[in-house]
Amino acid sequence: MDAVTFGVLGAVTAGRGPQPLALKGPRHRAVLARLILARRRVVPVARLVEDLWETPPPRAVGAVRTFVGDLRRALEPDRPPRAPARLLVTEGPGYALRAAPDAVDAWRFEAAVAEADRLPAAQAPDRLRVALGEWRGPAYAEFGTEDWARGERSRLTELRLRAVERRAELLVELGRAAEAVPDLDAHLTEHPWREESWRLLALALYRTGRQADALAVLRRARALLAGRLGIDPGPRLRRLEAGILAQDPDLDPPGEPADAAARLWTRATEAYDRTVAAGARARLESTVGLLRSLAVTGGGGLEAAREHRTAVVQAAEETGDADLAARVIGAYDVPANWTRSDDPELARRIVEAAERTLAVLPAAPSADAARCRLLATVALESRGVRSPRGPRAAAEAEDIARRLDDPALLAFVLNGVFMQSCTRAGLAPRRDAIGAELVTLGLRHGLVNHEVLGHLIRLQARAALADLTAADEHARAADRLAERHERPLVAVFTAWYRALREAVSTDASPDPCGSPDSSGSSQDSAEAAYRSAAERLDGAGMPGLERGLLPLALLGLRLSRGRPARVDPRADWGPYRPWAEPFALLAEGRDTEAHGALRALPEPPPDLLYEALCCAEAALALALGDRPALRRTYDRLLPAAGELAGAGSGLLTFGPVDGWLAAIRRALEE
Numbered sequence: 001m002d003a004v005t006f007g008v009l010g011a012v013t014a015g016r017g018p019q020p021l022a023l024k025g026p027r028h029r030a031v032l033a034r035l036i037l038a039r040r041r042v043v044p045v046a047r048l049v050e051d052l053w054e055t056p057p058p059r060a061v062g063a064v065r066t067f068v069g070d071l072r073r074a075l076e077p078d079r080p081p082r083a084p085a086r087l088l089v090t091e092g093p094g095y096a097l098r099a100a101p102d103a104v105d106a107w108r109f110e111a112a113v114a115e116a117d118r119l120p121a122a123q124a125p126d127r128l129r130v131a132l133g134e135w136r137g138p139a140y141a142e143f144g145t146e147d148w149a150r151g152e153r154s155r156l157t158e159l160r161l162r163a164v165e166r167r168a169e170l171l172v173e174l175g176r177a178a179e180a181v182p183d184l185d186a187h188l189t190e191h192p193w194r195e196e197s198w199r200l201l202a203l204a205l206y207r208t209g210r211q212a213d214a215l216a217v218l219r220r221a222r223a224l225l226a227g228r229l230g231i232d233p234g235p236r237l238r239r240l241e242a243g244i245l246a247q248d249p250d251l252d253p254p255g256e257p258a259d260a261a262a263r264l265w266t267r268a269t270e271a272y273d274r275t276v277a278a279g280a281r282a283r284l285e286s287t288v289g290l291l292r293s294l295a296v297t298g299g300g301g302l303e304a305a306r307e308h309r310t311a312v313v314q315a316a317e318e319t320g321d322a323d324l325a326a327r328v329i330g331a332y333d334v335p336a337n338w339t340r341s342d343d344p345e346l347a348r349r350i351v352e353a354a355e356r357t358l359a360v361l362p363a364a365p366s367a368d369a370a371r372c373r374l375l376a377t378v379a380l381e382s383r384g385v386r387s388p389r390g391p392r393a394a395a396e397a398e399d400i401a402r403r404l405d406d407p408a409l410l411a412f413v414l415n416g417v418f419m420q421s422c423t424r425a426g427l428a429p430r431r432d433a434i435g436a437e438l439v440t441l442g443l444r445h446g447l448v449n450h451e452v453l454g455h456l457i458r459l460q461a462r463a464a465l466a467d468l469t470a471a472d473e474h475a476r477a478a479d480r481l482a483e484r485h486e487r488p489l490v491a492v493f494t495a496w497y498r499a500l501r502e503a504v505s506t507d508a509s510p511d512p513c514g515s516p517d518s519s520g521s522s523q524d525s526a527e528a529a530y531r532s533a534a535e536r537l538d539g540a541g542m543p544g545l546e547r548g549l550l551p552l553a554l555l556g557l558r559l560s561r562g563r564p565a566r567v568d569p570r571a572d573w574g575p576y577r578p579w580a581e582p583f584a585l586l587a588e589g590r591d592t593e594a595h596g597a598l599r600a601l602p603e604p605p606p607d608l609l610y611e612a613l614c615c616a617e618a619a620l621a622l623a624l625g626d627r628p629a630l631r632r633t634y635d636r637l638l639p640a641a642g643e644l645a646g647a648g649s650g651l652l653t654f655g656p657v658d659g660w661l662a663a664i665r666r667a668l669e670e
């Protein structure tokens with residue numbers, strides 16, 4: 001029988017061969033994690049009780065013994081009754097886990113790092129690569145807030161960061177600088193305060209002939225350190241910048257040894273081919289990493305990422321390498337929670353490139369991950385477009401991702417599934433489930449961006465379902481993560497949610513055709529909250545969100561309170577103008593033209609404002625007595641009965657759907 005192995009470099013796991021073992025509940029996992037952390041030493045029962053509970057229950061010791069018994073049955077299912085345990089043993093005042101030295105991923109990782117230090121320089125990078133491959137997420141991921149895990153988590157994390165940097169340093173010294181660039185770029189995305197990593201990335205770029213990119217990296221490091229910490233770069237970074245500007249020969253790649261002429265020529269040719277070919281490809285892939293980093297900063301960074309993304313994709317396609325094109329197109333996994341594109345033309349081009357690459361990608365299992373990313377990209381970039389292709393791509397990508405069991409890939413795919421979850425009204429429960437899975441994946445595997453995305457999606461979904469208490473909790477969680485990990489765009493969405501919250505909590509009429517609310521002050525406070533939230537959009541780099549949002553929110557505010565629509569046709573209604581213009585015509589007494597405009601309205605696009613635009617159409621149909629339009633909007637809204645119309649956006653609301661349905665029924669019965 002295969003030996004039991006354990007994992008703590010990510011979520012805490014146990015398995016026998018390829019099969020995971022069922023560890024029951026979180027306290028069972030906590031006991032196992034605590035024993036692994038003890039490294040085969042005994043942990044007294046009293047200490048386990050202290051670590052498991054802030055305030056231990058009366059029968060805590062008995063509970064610990066139950067957890068241990070359950071774990072023993074999972075770890076040694078074939079052990080005869082009453083036979084002594086061989087793996088999780090009782091010793092003295094407590095328990096110890098007698099795992100083999102190579103049975104725990106953290107122990108294997110540490111041993112491999114130590115071994116790499118003893119190996120010749122040429123062999124060490126590959127050993128470190130294997131060691132780093134043990135990591136699935138943050139160490140002891142689900143116990144990050146526990147005091148007993150904090151020190152070990154920090155120690156392992158620092159060891160991992162040093163291993164990444166040591167491997168990069170070796171590659172640069174060995175003349176393999178191009179190989180170091182993508183890993184360093186990804187490393188700095190998550191750990192931007194590591195000055196040594198900035199130095200190595202700049203040096204690697206310089207040694208692959210990218211002097212301008214090297215200087216740009218050093219200037220980014222300077223701006224980051226000065227802007228966020230108020231400090232200047234350290235002496236090594238300053239010396240490197242001066243050396244690059246002076247084109248110091250000491251920074252040149254290491255020379256070849258003076259061997260026989262034939263050998264020297266062969267090795268020089270191989271090095272040239274490797275540097276030119278791999279360097280060009282590495283540059284494309286590392287550029288996508290830079291674009292990802294830019295995008296999450298918002299504002300100019302988001303706009304710059306959009307501006308350069310097409311060029312990078314085009315360059316990848318021009319290589320004729322379908323696998324490279326797939327990696328470049330599918331590597332832009334920037335989480336998105338708004339279901340309308342900021343640049344529809346760019347989105348169309350990306351979808352076309354993804355479809356072209358899918359058509360030539362080899363039909364082999366080895367290409368499944370690349371195919372999955374391309375399909376997810378199609379689903380993401382087809383947001384807000386009414387076509388069967390987007391939902392089909394999302395479903396196919398989800399099937400592949402779940403089969404491959406890759407958490408990061410699944411998180412990316414679920415973002416695409418979310419984008420295709422607005423094809424009709426009443427799908428908030430589906431989006432809530434997607435958000436919940438993203439939060440879980442983010443927590444277990446250290447996918448911070450997707451954890452934030454999950455909270456924002458759940459904020460939207462719970463608001464749609466009128467569960468504002470839960471929506472409040474997700475808003476707070478998203479804000480905490482955004483502050484900790486510097487994700488400035490999150491505050492835009494949570495500010496708009498709080499404006500929605502103000503609109504809901506200030507005596508809105510449940511019936512849009514009922515008596516108008518008498519509180520002018522409540523209307524004023526909600527309107528002020530919307531206008532304040534709109535100010536955050538200035539310079540945020542999200543035109544797909546910004547255009548038309550404020551006037552639409554104010555229209556919903558009036559209609560939800562039974563007040564007549566007040567539409568300024570001069571305002572920037574953006575994509576919502578077709579739903580605004582009939583109100584303006586109606587206000588001018590041009591009823592015939594308003595009827596024509598109402599009948600010309602398309603079905604709302606499949607995005608998070610589907611229900612809100614249905615309600616705007618219903619308000620027009622009610623005002624004009626248009627029975628076909630009333631029947632149409634009733635059928636479209638009915639699946640969302642019980643929800644707050646438009647609140648699924650997390651930004652605005654047109655009031656309870658039930659009020660609109662009741663008003664339409666009354667009008668049809670007259």
